[in-house]
Amino acid sequence: MAQATFGAGCFWGVEHFFRQIEGVTDVTCGYMGGNDKYTDYQSVKSGTTGHAEVVQVEYDEDKVSFETLLTVFWQNHNPTTLNQQGGDIGSQYRSTIFFHDRIQKQQAEASKLALIKSERWGLKQIVTEIVPAARFHEAEAYHQNYLAKNELPSCHIFYG
Template identity: 70%
Template sequence: MARATFGAGCFWGVEYFFKQIDGVNQTRCGYMGGKIENPEYQQVKTGTSGHAEVVEVEFDPQLVSFEQLLAIFWANHNPTTLNQQGGDMGSQYRSVVFFHDKQQKQQAESAKFQLMKSGRWGSRQIVTEVVPVCHFYPAEDYHQNYLEKNELPSCHIYYG
């Protein structure tokens, strides 16, 4: 198994679209990239802890590649809005790929460059961060599989 970690706005929607992929064995909502140890949602939601809402994806690279996961990441959020996805605003909703190794870093940077070159977003800049993975703090239990538990549709817009 391999791991990938993505931030693309509210983690409920991010988790939902990755859970739909064959080869994804497990997802976990959590927090990464901040300055507080063991943050709680009440701290993260203020935007002052420095954490992003992220989803850690455990996947079988024999069934789904990291590049395929990147394609899903790009298609399900707007990578041109700094610290915002739809009505969710703040650094906790930033667009970010936390890479786990050199290959993931190269693939994420290459995919970002190709997306910029494609003109899909016009003259708008892709603001997605590509940064090394750091400590993952699982979100509270009620955030895990939130949309499924509450029988809600995805809260993300498909941009694919």
Template identity: 70%
Template structure:
């Protein structure tokens, strides 16, 4: 089993989309990027901890590739929006790929470059950070699988 970690705004929608991907074993909402200190949602939502809302994806690499996961990531948020996705504003909602090894870093950088070269976003700059993974802090249980548990429509659209 392999692990990938992505931040793309509200983790509820990000988790929802990754759960739909064949080969994804689990998608867990949490926090990363603000260091090792344990945090709560109440702390992170203030935007002062340095953490981003993220989803840690456990996947079977024989069924789905990291590149496939990157494509889901790019398609389901606006990577040109700095520290904001829709109405969610602040560094905790930044677009970020946390890589777990050298290969993930290379693939993430290559996919970002390919997206920039595609012209899909016109002259807008892709602001997605590609940074080393840090300590993952699992979000509170009520955030896990939130959209399904609350019978909500998805909070993201495919771009």
């Protein structure tokens, strides 16, 4: 199985969208990209740890491509708002692609460039970071599959 890691705001909604993709075998909410000393929800929520709320996606490359996952990522959040998605504000909600290898980096950069060239967002700047994957910290159990367990609609706003 391959891995991909995305930050696109509240991880509950991001997890929901990726779970819908055929070929995705698991999605785990967690934290990445900050000070590894503090990785619990309250610390990350404070915005002082440098972590982003992320989802780590496990997928079968024979059934779904990384490019398809990138399309889902771009379609389900606003990549033009710095450190914010909807009402969630802070660096922990930033738009980020954490690449796991050189090929993912190249594909992520190409997809970002294609989005810019498409002018889908007009003159707004795409602020999504494309950075190397760092240590992944799994979020607390109550965050996993939160929307389904609590029978809530997606907390994520569709921006596509």
